[in-house]
Amino acid sequence: MNSQILRVSESLSAVFQQAQETNSVRCFEVSVEGETLAAKSTYPIQSGAKLEEEWAAIQTASSTPALLLFHIACTNGPWKWILVAFVCDNLPAREKMLYASARDCLKQQLGLAYFVGDVHTTDVRTFSYHDLVATMHNTSGPLSEREVLLKEEAALERDLSVKASAMNVMPFGLTADCRAALDAFTKDTASRWLSLRIKDEELTVGSSIPNMHEDQVNSAVEKQTPSFVVYRYTGSAVDGPTTLFLYVCPEEANVRLKMTYSTAKASLLSDLQQRGIKVDKMIEITDTSNVLDSIHADFASAAVTADEDNRPKSFSRPAAPGRGRGRGRRA
16 A cells, blocks of 8 residues: 555655765765655765775774665676665564655665665675675676675575575564464354454554444444454354454554555464464554444455356357458458
8 A cells, every 4th residue: 555655754765866976975874754754864975995895894983773875896787785674683574664654665765777786684784795795686787796795605604604694574473472362262153353453563452343244334433543443243244253363453544554464464363373373364454443344345346256167158150261240242
């Protein structure tokens, strides 16, 4: 959803484009400020300095959390960049998830073609220049012998030490009441509504309504802020109990919250599966004015699609040669 995307600030976009023309910037340090991505620091190219030396200076000066855009000198073009997400382990889970999503936002808005590498590290001071070179993707032109050697050495070091850490979906804790509510949902077979929210880096219960009737849905849902809902639905749109996962993300919600919930969604779904809660259908809700209508519409759309897929295909007999509408007549 576009409304969940952090926006690159006009000033960052301008200085990044200027860097393509002037060849004067070695690295941009980018941070999330409010709902925008802005340049926190700019590191100019040091005349006469080696790339290893410039990277070492940036390692010392940069602070976490940050997205470092490092210009790598290579034979594949004058201005190619590597994105280094520097996000340490002791940051709040919400901040980690925010920067995980911000990486794609930054590359897409500045231009994917500019980037030849992308990596996450929890400690940039232990991430050497060799490691940096090893993150480069295959590009259109050949690397120099030195660049190839650096890339192979760094890849070998990382394979042996297993130091590289992925930043896909960040884990978050469950409060005691949340664990108890999920356990109760697993054991129960009646209709039940369980709303979950992220608060203080943990997933907690927003509301738990047993014997939930579909007429109560619109009043039970969170209207202004994102939430997750596990709902055992027994309403008019289904023949029997159906477990729904509702990802409620109101259009007017704060962008940072949207990105946090969007990133946490996959982790929660995995946790539900491990607890034995089989989700039959996932529905994303952006208009909270009438959630029940959205649920009914989703089931109706799925029914139409299934009917079309099951309908026998009909074939018409091909027209005889020379008798089609587009055929010409002999004079």
